[in-house]
Amino acid sequence: MKTFNVNIVTPDGPVVDTNVELVSAKAQSGELGIMAGHVPMVAPLQIGVVRLVTGGKQSELVAISGGFLEVRPDQVTILAQAAEKAENIDVSRAKEAQQRAEQLLQSKQENVDFKRAELALKRAINRVNVYEGKL
Structure with a gap:
């Protein structure tokens, strides 16, 4: 499956910069699933989980506290107020x-x-x- 780059950035700096096959996030308008070549868009995000699916069906979960998601054909950028990978959560x-x-x-x-x-x-x-x- 084709991959694309995902960046999750907060005011404190970058949290994620990786290549994935799928990004799943909860926008104000509902659940979004984004794959390579998705139509460009910008969407406000709710407090929720961003799921990053890498090769081999492995997933990484990131907790975000709202923000915005920008989709370009080869890049997804999430500007979040706060974001933490599952393994970094206290x-x-x-x-x-x-x-x-x-x-x-x-x-x-x-x-x-x-x-x-x-x-x-x-x-x-x-x-x-x-x-x-x-x-």
């Missing part, structure tokens, strides 16, 4: 963040920013799921 820290966000959402305090707490919860759950290999 799962204990992610679970602690999940517990803190859940506690904030359950609190009765008036000064809690519920939208921010919901986003923190989604990011933490996403990181735990990527670490555990769940899509």
